[in-house]
Amino acid sequence: MKEYYPRGNRLSALEKNDLKRRALEMVLVLFYVEDLKQFIVESIRATDLLRRYAGGDRLPDGTKRLHKKAFEILVDAGVLTKCESDELQELIDYRNLIAHQMHDLTSDVGRYLSIRLPDDVRYQNGVLKRVLYFHKKLSSQMRQKFVLSVSFRGPQFEAAERAYSEELAILERKIRRQAIAARTEVEQANAMISVLKQSGLLIKLEPGHPNQINRSGQLTDKGINCCRELFITGASPFVVAHLMRISLRSATRQHRLWLANVDMTRGKA
Structure with a gap:
């Protein structure tokens, strides 16, 4: 069955907060990665200049693939492993996605999930922590073998x-609470739909049939x-909206009308 969204194009509070979180993370990743790139290159150049490195300037102006070359220098110095160097390059690639293809990192939220993207151009949770790890590691490890560059970027x-x-x-904290609530809502809805299927009521009522909507x-x-x-069986407006392929607002309205009718009937009795 085709994906259906009872809330229409309106994003849930969970989705909105997730997008806000991603936006803040992206800003921080942009800064930290760019700061780290400059810190590494500037520190290597400062070391070569002040210590008069025998091989000359290892990163002269115009060096091609500058940062890859800088990472290789750190690997040779024992500051980074080859795997860590590759990971740093992946973080730079991710930073470039943020700068030039930000839409690809938000496309999995919303109502256009049919637009599938390769896994390597999607939002990755945990990137910020990885960047911060390298920030801390290199600030500590490079001081042992390099002259560290100082800048005003941090302040x-x-x-x-x-x-x-x-x-x-x-x-x-908000996302954790909302994710639990959303998961509970879906689990309860699936359980109710399963009960309705087993009872044979869905075959009898045929919810979502074209003749039920003009x-x-x-x-x-x-x-x-x-x-x-469906309401009589205990189905919630959320379940009814899914089964009937109508909006949650419409299902909620029908639920209120049904409850009012039940109350009126009881009152007459």
Whole structure:
């Protein structure tokens, strides 16, 4: 069955917060990776200049594949392993995706999931932690064999870094709670649909049949009756919206009308 979204094109609070989190992470990754690239190159050049490296300047202006060459120097110096060097290059590639193909890192959220992308150009959770790991490692390890470059990039970004990091922590807590709630909602809906299938009621009612919705998109009498039959079994508006292929707003309205009718019937009794 084709994917259906009862909430329409409106994003859930969970999806909105996930996109906010990604945006903040992307800003931090952009800064940290760029800062790390410059720190490595500047430190190697400062070392060659101040220590009068015998082989001359290892990273002269105009060096092709500058950062790959810089990582090779760190591997030769024992600061990085070959695997770590490859991982750093992957982080730079990811940084370039953020800078030039940001849409690819958000395309899995929303209503266009049929647009499939290769796994290597999708959003990757945990990239920020990996970048921070290398930031800390290289700041510590390079001081043993290199003259470290000093810049004002860190202090200039400090306020933004603190604000973004605090907001990320808040969003992480919200996302965890909302993810649990969303997962529970789906699990309960699947369990209810399974019960309805086993009872044979879905075959009898045929929810989602074209004759239950008229040309204007409104429920026909048969469609309204189908909704009410489903509500009687204990189905939630969310379940009914899925089965009937109608909006959650419409299903909720039908649920309110059904409850009002039940209350009225009880009152007369």
